Amino acid sequence: MATTMNDERQPNARDLQRLETRRALAEQAIRLFGERGFDQTxxxxxxxxxxxxxxxxxxxxPTKAAAAFPDHGERVDDFVQRLNSGDPFVQPLSQLRSVLLARIDTTSPSRLARYALLSRVPELRDxxxxxxxxxEEAIAGFLVLHWGSSPEAVVRANAIANAVIGVxxxxxxxxxxxxxxxxxxxxxxxxRLLGVPLDEPLHSVQPNRKPPASPI
Amino acid sequence: MATTMNDERQPNARDLQRLETRRALAEQAIRLFGERGFDQTxxxxxxxxxxxxxxxxxxxxPTKAAAAFPDHGERVDDFVQRLNSGDPFVQPLSQLRSVLLARIDTTSPSRLARYALLSRVPELRDxxxxxxxxxEEAIAGFLVLHWGSSPEAVVRANAIANAVIGVxxxxxxxxxxxxxxxxxxxxxxxxRLLGVPLDEPLHSVQPNRKPPASPI
DNA sequence: CCATGTTGGTACAGTGAGTGCAGTTAATAC
DNA sequence: GTATTAACTGCACTCACTGTACCAACATGG
Structure with a gap:
């Protein structure tokens, strides 16, 4: 349910210890995966x-591979929060689109480097x-929230969620x-997938709708 | 490279034995996964x-899970062959589109039942x-074949392949x-993703390009 | 500041997936 | 008929991951 509840406290010595251990584990895991490869670690x-x-x-x-994604949970929570914190009168697909593009825009170089590692190591890609x-579940849930949960809407929501994440x-x-x-x-x-909202013209995109020309 | 080479022979007793063992393994695996669950088997x-x-x-x-997909290799080969066996003057995205839709049309009920099992068992979904x-690789390769292998074309091809498979x-x-x-x-x-070719009007699809209405 | 519960970490034993290797047997090739 | 191949077996091994009992340090409330 992606609880965005604030169960914050003053971090104890114990909390700090735990955080530090987790950080060190992730750091060493990523380092070793990069240096020796996943299977050799x-x-x-x-x-x-x-x-x-x-x-x-x-x-x-929970798994060896999970150590390469230490902040996954927070990132998903953040994504869900951004999805749902938009103007409720904005079309949901527009909202989805701008949250996704914003996320791409704010992807740090270090994170991009991680993606490069990902695409090289099949186990990490998995x-x-x-x-x-x-x-996908977050997106599908968000769309269903707006579209209702009729079977057709659910299928549509899942299909679009899958496609969007794939892209x-x-x-x-x-x-x-x-x-x-x-x-x-x-x-x-x-x-093309979600519709081009008129209020945010795209940079280097053709007017769309002509048969997608070879990008050469 | 998806060798569509015909390395066929007359199947001898050994081949039949091997095939039969493989078939029995897959059958029992699927049965047990369904009856007890993946982890309990x-x-x-x-x-x-x-x-x-x-x-x-x-x-x-190669893995426990692979036994649930015994004909995977053949199906991929078949898919690649269908992709490449089209009229070379048809736009590649149209070709992709019709091969995908044809594949959906010809999905047998028993295979659909397998998909239902898939979506219930997380390990099998993985x-x-x-x-x-x-x-994805097959589709991306097919598109790159038509679009050339410039970085932009490759990205585009991969993005579309991912999206299409997701859908x-x-x-x-x-x-x-x-x-x-x-x-x-x-x-x-x-x-919407690949463009609607004019030569094959779709059944229940709106004229497209208007902001995607809520399906309710 | 002490008693007491809480919690991050450890030690150990176990399960089960997956691999490498050295056979055995039976079909096939010559 | 003999040599070869290939499907299958048995065994020992590695490693990811789990359950359980435990300890030691810290937190908490009086």
């Missing part, structure tokens, strides 16, 4: 590099796809891999 | 039910997503789960 090594026991690793991450399902993943991973600007392609394809 | 049990040793299972399938990457997966799984007709929604969204 054991959880035992990650834990030892972070200075904790193997068992502790699994108190922080994990990435798995985590993307949280976004973003592909363009972001290309951006990480080849340094390409993800925004233009994403905006163009999202425009 | 061990490879040892699958192998025993099929009357072979545990080791033999892994001579036929495996499905993993196998879908073969389709098909969502609609097929909804069709399996709720018995909904996958074709209409797929055709509509693919139409």
């Amino acid at each position: 054991t959880v035992e090594e990650i834990a030892a590099s972070a200075g904790v026991s193997t068992r502790t690793f699994f108190l922080h991450f 994990e990435d796809a798995r985590t993307d399902r949280d976004y 973003v993943r592909a363009t972001l991973s290309a951006a990480g891999e080849h340094g390409i600007d993800a925004r233009a392609v994403t905006a163009e394809i999202l425009g | 061990t490879v040892e049990e699958i192998a025993a039910s099929a009357g072979v040793s545990t080791r033999t299972f892994f001579l036929h399938f 495996e499905d997503a993993r196998t879908d990457r073969d389709y 098909v997966r969502a609609t097929l799984s909804a069709a399996g789960e709720h018995g909904i007709d996958a074709r209409a929604v797929t055709a509509e969204i693919l139409g």
Whole structure:
């Protein structure tokens, strides 16, 4: 349900300890995955590099691959919050579109580097796809909220959620891999998929609707 | 490279034996996954039910989950062949579109039942997503073949491949789960994504291009 | 400041997926 | 008929991941 509830407290010494352990585990995991490869890295090594026991690793991450995505939960929560915090009179697809594009615009170079790692390591790509399902569910839920939960609406919502996530993943991973600007392609394809709202003209996108020309 | 080479032979007794073992393994795996659930089924049990040793299972399938998709390779090969066997003067996106819709039209009820199982079992859904990457690569390769391999074309091809597979997966799984007709929604969204070719008017699709109305 | 509950971490034993390797047997090729 | 191949087996091994009992440090409330 993506609880955006504020269950904040003053962080204890214990909280800080826990956070630091988690951070160290993720750091060492990402480092070792990059250096030796995913399969050549054991959880035992990650834990030892972070200075904790193997068992502790699994108190922080459910799987070996999950350590490469330490902030996944927060990012999904943030995404959901942005989706739902828009002007309620804006068309939901427009809202979705602008949240997605904003997210691409604010993707840090370090995060892009992570995407580049992702596309090179199949196991991490799998994990990435798995985590993307949280976004799909968020998007589908958001659309169903506006469209109602008739079977047709649900199918439509899921189809669009899947498509949209597919586009973003592909363009972001290309951006990480080849340094390409993800925004233009994403905006163009999202425009076709979700409709091009008139209030935000796109930069480098043709007027649309002509048979998509070969990009050469 | 999806070798569509004909390396056919007369199947001898050994081939038949191998095929039969593989078939029995897949059958028992699917049965047990459905009856007990994925996690509650061990490879040892699958192998025993099929009357072979545990080791033999892994001579036929690389992972436990793969046994639920025994004909994956052939289906991908078939898909690639259909993609490339079209009229070379047809726009590639139109070709892609009609191959995808044809595939949905020819999805057997038994296969739909499998999709329903998929959407209930998270581990199998993961495996499905993993196998879908073969389709993504096939589609992206097909598009790059027509568009050239400039970075922009590659990004575009990958983005569209991801989106298209996402749509098909969502609609097929909804069709399996709720018995909904996958074709209409797929055709509509693919139409928006890939362009609606004039030579094949769609059934239940609005003229497109107006802001996508709430389906309620 | 002490008693008491809480919690992050550890040690250990276990399950099960997946692999490498060295056979065995039976069909096939020559 | 003999040599070869290939499907299958048995066994030992690695490693991801889990359940459980435990400890030690910290938090909390009087």
